[in-house]
Amino acid sequence: MHNLFRTLLLPIAALFAVTAVSAQNVSWKSTVEHLDGDMYRIVLEASIPAPYHMYDMGPYEGGPNATTITFTAGAGATLEGGVEQLSTPERHYDKTFEMEIGTFAGKALFTQRVKLAAEKAAVTAQLEWMICDDTSCMPPEDTEMTIDLTAQAGAATASAATPQDTAPAGTADKAAVAEAPDNAGGGSAQAAAEPAQKDAAGGGSLWALIIEAILWGFAALLTPCVFPMVPMTVSFFMKSSGSPAMGRFRAGMYGFFIVALYTLPIAAIIVITRIVGGDAVTADIFNWLATHWLPNILFFLVFMVFAASFFGAFEITMPSWMVNKTDSKADSKGLAGIFFMALTLVLVSFSCTGPIVGSVLIKSTSGEFWSPIVTMLAFSVAFALPFTVFAFFPSMLKKLPKSGGWLNSVKVVLGFIEVALGMKFLSVADQTYHWGLLDREIYLAVWIVTFSLLGLYLLGKIKFAHDSDTPYLGVGRLALAIVTFSFVVYLVPGMWGAPLKGLSGYLPPLHTQDFVIGKEAPTASGGETRMLLTVEGQKPKHSDFLHLPHGLEGFFDLKEAEAYAAKVGKPLFIDFTGHGCVNCREMEARVWADPQVLDILRNDYVIVALYSDDKKVLPESDWVTTDAGKVLKSLGKINSYYALKTYGVNAQPYYVLQGRNGKQLVPPRGYDLNVDNFVGFLKSGVEAYNAQK
Numbered sequence: 001m002h003n004l005f006r007t008l009l010l011p012i013a014a015l016f017a018v019t020a021v022s023a024q025n026v027s028w029k030s031t032v033e034h035l036d037g038d039m040y041r042i043v044l045e046a047s048i049p050a051p052y053h054m055y056d057m058g059p060y061e062g063g064p065n066a067t068t069i070t071f072t073a074g075a076g077a078t079l080e081g082g083v084e085q086l087s088t089p090e091r092h093y094d095k096t097f098e099m100e101i102g103t104f105a106g107k108a109l110f111t112q113r114v115k116l117a118a119e120k121a122a123v124t125a126q127l128e129w130m131i132c133d134d135t136s137c138m139p140p141e142d143t144e145m146t147i148d149l150t151a152q153a154g155a156a157t158a159s160a161a162t163p164q165d166t167a168p169a170g171t172a173d174k175a176a177v178a179e180a181p182d183n184a185g186g187g188s189a190q191a192a193a194e195p196a197q198k199d200a201a202g203g204g205s206l207w208a209l210i211i212e213a214i215l216w217g218f219a220a221l222l223t224p225c226v227f228p229m230v231p232m233t234v235s236f237f238m239k240s241s242g243s244p245a246m247g248r249f250r251a252g253m254y255g256f257f258i259v260a261l262y263t264l265p266i267a268a269i270i271v272i273t274r275i276v277g278g279d280a281v282t283a284d285i286f287n288w289l290a291t292h293w294l295p296n297i298l299f300f301l302v303f304m305v306f307a308a309s310f311f312g313a314f315e316i317t318m319p320s321w322m323v324n325k326t327d328s329k330a331d332s333k334g335l336a337g338i339f340f341m342a343l344t345l346v347l348v349s350f351s352c353t354g355p356i357v358g359s360v361l362i363k364s365t366s367g368e369f370w371s372p373i374v375t376m377l378a379f380s381v382a383f384a385l386p387f388t389v390f391a392f393f394p395s396m397l398k399k400l401p402k403s404g405g406w407l408n409s410v411k412v413v414l415g416f417i418e419v420a421l422g423m424k425f426l427s428v429a430d431q432t433y434h435w436g437l438l439d440r441e442i443y444l445a446v447w448i449v450t451f452s453l454l455g456l457y458l459l460g461k462i463k464f465a466h467d468s469d470t471p472y473l474g475v476g477r478l479a480l481a482i483v484t485f486s487f488v489v490y491l492v493p494g495m496w497g498a499p500l501k502g503l504s505g506y507l508p509p510l511h512t513q514d515f516v517i518g519k520e521a522p523t524a525s526g527g528e529t530r531m532l533l534t535v536e537g538q539k540p541k542h543s544d545f546l547h548l549p550h551g552l553e554g555f556f557d558l559k560e561a562e563a564y565a566a567k568v569g570k571p572l573f574i575d576f577t578g579h580g581c582v583n584c585r586e587m588e589a590r591v592w593a594d595p596q597v598l599d600i601l602r603n604d605y606v607i608v609a610l611y612s613d614d615k616k617v618l619p620e621s622d623w624v625t626t627d628a629g630k631v632l633k634s635l636g637k638i639n640s641y642y643a644l645k646t647y648g649v650n651a652q653p654y655y656v657l658q659g660r661n662g663k664q665l666v667p668p669r670g671y672d673l674n675v676d677n678f679v680g681f682l683k684s685g686v687e688a689y690n691a692q693k
Contacts, residue, residue, distance in 0.1 A: 025049070025131065026046050027047045028045065028046055028127060028145060030044050030145055030147045032149055034152045038115055038117065039080070039113060039114075040113070040115075040149055041112070041114070042071070042111065042112045042113075042114060042125070042147055042149075043086065043109060044125065044145075046067075046104070046107060046109075046129070047106075047107050048106055048107060049131075050105075051133045051134070052105075052131040052132060052138070053104060053132060053133070054067060054130070054131045055067055055102070055103055056089035056101075057069070057085055058102075060097070060101060063094070063097040063101060064094075064101060064130065064132075065128075065613050067129045068127075069083045069110055069112075069125060070126040071114075071124070071126075073114065073121070073123050074122040074124070075118070075121065076116065076117050076118025076121035077116055077117070077118070077121035077122070077149060078115040079112065079114060079123075080113040080114060083111070083112050086110060086111050087104055087108045087109045089103055090102065090103055090104070112125075118151070119151050120151070121149050122146055122148050122149070124144060125144070125146075126142070127142060127143050127145065128140060128141070128142040129142075137578055137584075137651065137652055139612035139636065139637075140612070140613045140636065140637075209375050210374060210375065213375040213378035213379040214378050214379070215382075217380065217383040220379075248388075248392050250338055251388050251390075253338050254342050255388040256384075257338060257339045257343070258383065259381055261342060262380035262383070263376045266372050270373060293429040299425040300422050300423070302422075303418050303421060304418075306418050307415040307416070307422070309415075310414050310418060311412060311415045408464075408466045408467060409477075412467070413454065413458075416451070416457070419450050420446075420447055423446055424506055427443055440494070440508040441514065441515070443508050444491055444494045444495055444507070445495070448491050451487055451491070452485075452488050454484050455485045458477045458481040458484060459473065460473060460477075494507070496515065496517045497513060497515070540556060540560055541555075541556060542614075542616065543555075543556060545616070546611065546614070548607060548609055549589075549592060550588070550592060552607055553602070554606070554608060555607070555608040556608065556609055556611070557608070558574070558608055558610065560608075561574075562662070564606055565658075570604065570606050570689075571605055571657055571659050571665060571685055571686060571689040572605065572608060573601060573606065573607045573608070573657060574610060574655065575607065575609045575653070575655060576612060576643050576649070576652050576653065577611055578636075584652055586671075587671060587672075590673050591674075594675045594678075596675070596679055597675065597679060597682065600682045604682070604686050605682070611635065611639060612640040612652060613640075614634065615634055615635075615636060616636075617633050617635075618633060618638070624638045626641060647668065649668075651670070653671055654668060654670055655669045655681070656668045657682075657685030659688065663692075665684075665688035665689055666681065666684050666685050666688055
């Protein structure tokens with residue numbers, strides 16, 4: 001029961017969750033297995049903390065940072081073959097990098113065969129990896145392991161030696177991080193980082209799922225299987241109870257049991273999965289459901305079957321014996337009778353609610369493990385609410401419209417919506433596996449035709465077998481037809497390349513479209529940095545291989561940027577970013593590309609981009625020694641250490657506005673696709689800078 005309540009409370013806690021500023025990273029464990037004779041196998045196991053994923057060994061030219069493992073054999077040992085991935089990565093198409101990538105969640109296994117020619121030998125493994133979640137990426141980490149091998153005699157069966165554990169090399173460094181320097185707003189670096197963390201929280205998509213589930217719950221009430229049951233059930237409770245108070249109590253319990261019957265089975269399945277398989281198994285299941293072609297094609301077919309059912313081709317019903325057996329127990333007195341009444345409603349109404357429930361659950365599988373629980377809870381509460389509300393306010397029953405042909409029209413409208421939403425799953429499979437079946441213009445064409453047919457149906461120009469005659473057009477149908485055709489008109493320009501940003505989460509990416517009128521806007525990776533000279537009149541460091549998006553001028557070394565900002569009298573815009581940071585590219589494409597944002601960045605700030613994953617080895621004079629005594633030689637590691645030491649963060653994207661004498665102007669920000677919020681953030685920094693004068 002404790003686990004169940006913890007699982008049910010997780011969604012509430014998640015609404016206030018923030019991106020970890022010093023997230024637990026990957027831990028590694030090595031095991032030696034004796035194969036046969038003098039042959040051994042080293043197995044490296046990476047434990048990946050949820051909700052992060054780690055990239056596979058790639059390699060990815062111009063893509064994310066792949067995991068690299070380099071073994072070096074000591075005296076008495078010889079490496080046989082190369083490193084192999086024992087675990088199978090989950091492969092999917094990444095729209096930002098425009099390539100197929102592989103990732104591991106939970107854990108990953110790698111192996112290396114070794115031939116041992118002495119009694120004892122040692123093999124060194126140099127490991128480098130990078131982990132990301134849905135909102136940010138951790139800087140690349142590296143560590144070194146030494147695996148001891150001892151010759152074993154006997155059978156060829158594998159016998160595991162004592163595992164050796166290692167934590168990421170950066171752990172000691174993180175423990176020694178000093179406090180942040182003076183901030184204009186006061187407080188610690190952790191406090192200053194909180195707004196950025198909150199910005200990066202993924203509550204928006206959860207609320208969208210909840211709202212959508214509530215709407216589906218109310219829509220289910222308007223179906224022919226359910227709507228007539230509302231006044232009948234409420235009247236039964238009010239008349240069969242000894243008092244109005246008892247009637248309200250029984251109706252309330254009836255609604256509670258409806259919610260429980262829809263929600264608890266889903267919660268139980270997920271909790272059992274997590275108990276038996278752990279977080280990694282649950283994460284793997286949801287990742288597989290969201291990205292693999294098989295479930296996505298299956299979901300697409302299910303949506304089409306549901307749509308056909310709503311159109312009247314057939315009915316999806318529960319077995320009659322199950323309904324009859326449940327109904328017979330509904331006559332029992334007390335709470336048991338109320339429970340079986342609720343169960344009877346759930347079973348009898350399945351032909352109408354089944355497709356809707358299936359749609360809600362399928363759409364929620366692309367989120368976190370608790371998303372189906374939350375969405376089903378929202379759906380069932382909306383579905384059960386009228387049974388309780390009308391029991392408390394019986395006079396409202398008189399205002400309900402009478403049952404009739406309009407109920408079947410609701411089913412048909414839902415059928416058209418099922419067709420449109422089902423296309424999303426076919427699109428995911430098509431993009432992931434590069435089938436080229438559903439490019440953007442084809443997807444839009446299907447939607448345009450689907451919603452055009454819906455509009456004609458609402459106008460009475462199309463009829464299905466179970467539809468009643470409509471001698472005249474009601475105001476409600478006319479209003480819905482206007483909304484539908486307006487949506488169609490909005491879709492049409494997309495056939496010629498209009499971005500349709502409001503639907504970007506549903507449509508295939510624009511690069512899949514064959515024909516686009518006019519010149520496309522610059523992408524996050526496009527554009528060359530115009531040459532900007534330092535205060536010494538030199539070319540900025542690293543500008544020969546690093547560039548800013550959209551033709552912006554800027555620096556890639558903090559000291560040079562600070563000197564230039566002091567010279568020109570402008571605040572400093574510090575962009576903690578990374579080559580493999582998907583969300584950094586998304587911010588640049590969707591937020592930085594806004595004309596108002598570009599104008600402020602270009603004219604009011606000096607920009608410095610600090611890459612946390614760049615492998616460029618700097619001259620010895622630029623090396624940095626951490627508080628723990630580790631020497632950092634690469635540009636990325638130095639920038640990452642600076643971010644952690646100064647601001648207490650190691651996730652990207654992360655934006656800091658700095659004024660005179662290195663003082664922070666306003667609280668930093670992280671991943672947030674709201675352009676207005678970002679504009680306000682930039683303007684507040686300018687105002688704070690001017691106030692320092």
